[in-house]
Amino acid sequence: MRAARFTLAAALAAVAAAGCTPVAPYQRGYLARPDMALEQDPGTTQALDKTFAAKEAANGGARVGGGGCGCN
Amino acid sequence: MQAALALPILTVAAKAGAAQVGEVGISLLGYRERGLMKVTEPVLWGHALLADVWEVEASVGTDIVTGASPELVTNVSGKPVQSVTAASISERRNLGDIRVTRHLGDFALSGSYAQSNEHDYHSKAYGLEARWDLDQKRTTLIAGYGRSDDHVGSSVDPTLDAPRDTHEFLLGLTQVLTPLSIVQSTVAVSRGRGWYNDPYKYTLTYYPGEILPVLMPDTRPDHRDSLAWLTRYRRHFPDARGTLQAEYRYFRDDWGVRAHTLEIGWAQELSERWSIRPALRYYTQGAADFYSPVVPRPQPAVLSSDQRLGAFGGLSPSLRVTLRLDDGLVVEGTAGYVHDAASLRLAGGGSEAFSTLRAVYGIVSISRPF
Numbered sequence: 382m383r384a385a386r387f388t389l390a391a392a393l394a395a396v397a398a399a400g401c402t403p404v405a406p407y408q409r410g411y412l413a414r415p416d417m418a419l420e421q422d423p424g425t426t427q428a429l430d431k432t433f434a435a436k437e438a439a440n441g442g443a444r445v446g447g448g449g450c451g452c453n
Numbered sequence: 454m455q456a457a458l459a460l461p462i463l464t465v466a467a468k469a470g471a472a473q474v475g476e477v478g479i480s481l482l483g484y485r486e487r488g489l490m491k492v493t494e495p496v497l498w499g500h501a502l503l504a505d506v507w508e509v510e511a512s513v514g515t516d517i518v519t520g521a522s523p524e525l526v527t528n529v530s531g532k533p534v535q536s537v538t539a540a541s542i543s544e545r546r547n548l549g550d551i552r553v554t555r556h557l558g559d560f561a562l563s564g565s566y567a568q569s570n571e572h573d574y575h576s577k578a579y580g581l582e583a584r585w586d587l588d589q590k591r592t593t594l595i596a597g598y599g600r601s602d603d604h605v606g607s608s609v610d611p612t613l614d615a616p617r618d619t620h621e622f623l624l625g626l627t628q629v630l631t632p633l634s635i636v637q638s639t640v641a642v643s644r645g646r647g648w649y650n651d652p653y654k655y656t657l658t659y660y661p662g663e664i665l666p667v668l669m670p671d672t673r674p675d676h677r678d679s680l681a682w683l684t685r686y687r688r689h690f691p692d693a694r695g696t697l698q699a700e701y702r703y704f705r706d707d708w709g710v711r712a713h714t715l716e717i718g719w720a721q722e723l724s725e726r727w728s729i730r731p732a733l734r735y736y737t738q739g740a741a742d743f744y745s746p747v748v749p750r751p752q753p754a755v756l757s758s759d760q761r762l763g764a765f766g767g768l769s770p771s772l773r774v775t776l777r778l779d780d781g782l783v784v785e786g787t788a789g790y791v792h793d794a795a796s797l798r799l800a801g802g803g804s805e806a807f808s809t810l811r812a813v814y815g816i817v818s819i820s821r822p823f
Contacts (some may be wrong), residue, residue, distance in 0.1 A: 402631050404591055404629050404631060404632050405589075406589055406590070408632040410632075411632055411633050411689045411691065412629060412632070412633075412635055412689075414689060416687075416689070416696040416698070416720035416722075416728070416730070417635060417687045417689055418687075419627075419635075419637050419685050419687065422478050422480065422498065422785075423498040423510070423512050424479065424496040424497075424514075424816075425785070425787065425816050425818050427496055427512065427514070428480060428482035428494055428814075428816050432482070432492075432791075432814060433734075433736070433791075436761060436767075436791070436793060436810065437712065437761060437767070438704075438706075438708075438710045438712060438738050438741065438761055438762055439681065439702070439704035439710065439712035439736075439738060440681070440704075441641050441679070441681040441704075442639060442641050442681030442682065442702050442704070443639060443641075443683055444580070444582075444599075444623065444641075445580050445582070445597045445598065445599030445621035445622070445623045446565045446566075446578045446579055446580020446581075446582075446597070446598075446599030446600070446601070447550075447578055447599070449569070449576045449578075449601055449603050449617070449619070450546060450569055450571070450574060450576065
């Protein structure tokens with residue numbers, strides 16, 4: 382299982398590296414679009430994260446230092 | 454173009470597509486479960502760049518929770534089912550956080566503090582995060598450390614004041630793949646020690662041929678170590694004027710929970726002002742080792758019938774509509790549906806006692822740059 386996970390991680394890294402093409406700073410106009418953002422505004426992000434985290438066993442992954450809650 | 458040249462790829466507020474100093478916003482969440490709880494949560498947030506090198510982000514909010522809460526799992530009717538509190542509960546949670554970042558060329562260092570208070574739960578959390586831009590900001594490395602200091606109380610036991618300490622570590626990488634695509638992968642490891650029991654949950658089990666049942670309070674291990682691996686991908690399609698947004702998270706912990714979360718969204722620009730984003734989120738998890746809807750014999754040292762630790766899956770479609778006005782004002786509305794059920798677990802094997810959850814939510818958000 383550990384070997385399978387390592388292989389998966391290595392494969393993802395290889396795919397990412399292989400998929401990279403040189404991108405000059407002046408070519409980054411599309412990357413600055415709001416829909417290319419990795420997160421929505423803090424209010425929406427916080428609301429959705431907490432909504433699902435309160436009903437599921439899994440949580441986290443995006444950041445640290447967020448604290449907990451006694452969600453029912 | 455100036456904004457693109459200066460694009461900090463990793464910045465959370467990646468809406469910084471214009472030459473702005475900051476942004477303020479307010480959002481309002483409404484969440485309603487069928488037969489259970491209602492949650493209303495207003496959040497006020499903002500961020501600002503000061504003297505070109507300091508960045509401050511902050512938010513404050515309140516959760517208002519009303520309705521019935523799952524309290525007991527009992528097999529009095531023959532098979533274990535979840536029952537809820539007879540009286541409607543009502544509680545309020547206040548939360549706030551602040552994060553200050555110092556930019557030093559290609560390097561950025563952030564410190565954060567978050568606090569959350571309810572009458573029976575208090576949490577303080579601290580975080581440190583470093584980001585390092587490489588290769589003309591095509592690659593960004595992230596490293597973070599967080600610590601939370603929580604205290605659990607109870608309305609039914611005013612003497613309860615149990616601590617829980619959690620240390621978190623995060624490593625990540627953001628990579629510009631092409632002028633149209635970007636990927637980020639982060640791994641967060643958490644190590645927690647302390648009180649994890651839910652003081653409001655019980656398991657009541659009747660045995661054949663016996664009159665008196667056994668009542669066992671929710672009793673969990675006093676530690677929890679977990680790993681969450683999150684990968685996010687964005688790919689813009691100029692001809693279609695749309696962007697594919699994909700996220701996958703793998704989660705595991707030493708309670709035996711294994712979970713997968715996949716969300717696929719498509720942000721479609723309809724005009725310069727209007728855009729929509731339909732999305733579908735799928736979640737599946739296996740049960741914790743100590744999850745059981747009945748108290749077995751011999752009675753174990755740890756046991757929880759909380760169905761959030763059971764085996765189930767969930768589907769959640771959503772639709773977001775965004776309106777961008779000329780003065781920079783952005784109005785956004787999101788509507789979503791949550792359906793969690795044992796039958797939705799990947800590859801079957803969902804917990805039979807899982808009570809299907811159906812909920813709807815809506816989020817309205819208004820933000821403005823300055």
